[in-house]
Amino acid sequence: MADTEEKWRGSAESIQYKPGKGVFLGLLGVTSFVMVAAGFFFWYVPTIGLGNIHPALPYVLGALLLGVALFIVLGAVFITVAALRGAFIFRSSFRGLLVKFFLPIMLMVGGFLKIPRIKIEQAFIDINNQMVRLMGRRFRPEKLLILMPHCIQYDNCRIKVTRDVKNCAGCGRCEIGGLLTLSDEFGITLFISTGGTVARRKVYEERPDAVIAVACERDLTSGLQDAYPLPVIAIVNKRPRGYCMETGVAIEEVRQAILDLVGPGRLSRGGAAHART
Numbered sequence: 001m002a003d004t005e006e007k008w009r010g011s012a013e014s015i016q017y018k019p020g021k022g023v024f025l026g027l028l029g030v031t032s033f034v035m036v037a038a039g040f041f042f043w044y045v046p047t048i049g050l051g052n053i054h055p056a057l058p059y060v061l062g063a064l065l066l067g068v069a070l071f072i073v074l075g076a077v078f079i080t081v082a083a084l085r086g087a088f089i090f091r092s093s094f095r096g097l098l099v100k101f102f103l104p105i106m107l108m109v110g111g112f113l114k115i116p117r118i119k120i121e122q123a124f125i126d127i128n129n130q131m132v133r134l135m136g137r138r139f140r141p142e143k144l145l146i147l148m149p150h151c152i153q154y155d156n157c158r159i160k161v162t163r164d165v166k167n168c169a170g171c172g173r174c175e176i177g178g179l180l181t182l183s184d185e186f187g188i189t190l191f192i193s194t195g196g197t198v199a200r201r202k203v204y205e206e207r208p209d210a211v212i213a214v215a216c217e218r219d220l221t222s223g224l225q226d227a228y229p230l231p232v233i234a235i236v237n238k239r240p241r242g243y244c245m246e247t248g249v250a251i252e253e254v255r256q257a258i259l260d261l262v263g264p265g266r267l268s269r270g271g272a273a274h275a276r277t
């Protein structure tokens, strides 16, 4: 691993994958506070007009906004607990709040505070993965899908793996051969995608129960948002030559993601039966 990192020649952004949960969780707190303060503002301003219509209306609106504020604050607390302690109190309930509600606002607030977007995305991916694992759901291997970007392929390889990954000769010049072996071992569909739209179409066609996706932070973040509520374990690629060219992935990370989703003991029952002939 250390050797690999030393060989990398990508930008500084492409080399490090050390999600800073502190920044993300701090931003989560700031975002929650801003949302609650905005809720108070939107309650207070129309209070006078509503009071003229009926004296009870300001209290009705207040109770509604208080309920929303409580949900936001509790959501932020549970996400923080999941991130820090590996505990997930209400199972998957708050992953949607993180993916659909907090993340877009946090990216906006982060942009305003000049926090590098990639750091927010890295931490988001890490916490998302933790939440998916904590859901504790187990999936049949044939209902999983592994999505890889085509930039993982060795640049001079002439084999068309985007049409059928089984065309790969397994020469070892890139990680597609190793991934194919892994997909055969477990009986999981492996798809090499030429882009985000093609990947989304594949998910739509295959209708998997869960996905393991490898890409850069930006693509993973937008993919996670689009795919929700589908459980996705996202793995950030390696970029020794920068973005979009001869990228890589730690095969062991993919294997671990498979094991987390299928659970122990699945391979012996299903994996061998699906082995490539």
Ligand code: SF4
Pocket (backbone or CB within 6 Å): 153, 154, 157, 158, 159, 161, 168, 169, 170, 171, 172, 173, 174, 175, 176, 177, 178
């Ligand atoms: S491992 Fe497969 S895809 Fe990669 S260079 Fe070799 S034949 Fe081509």
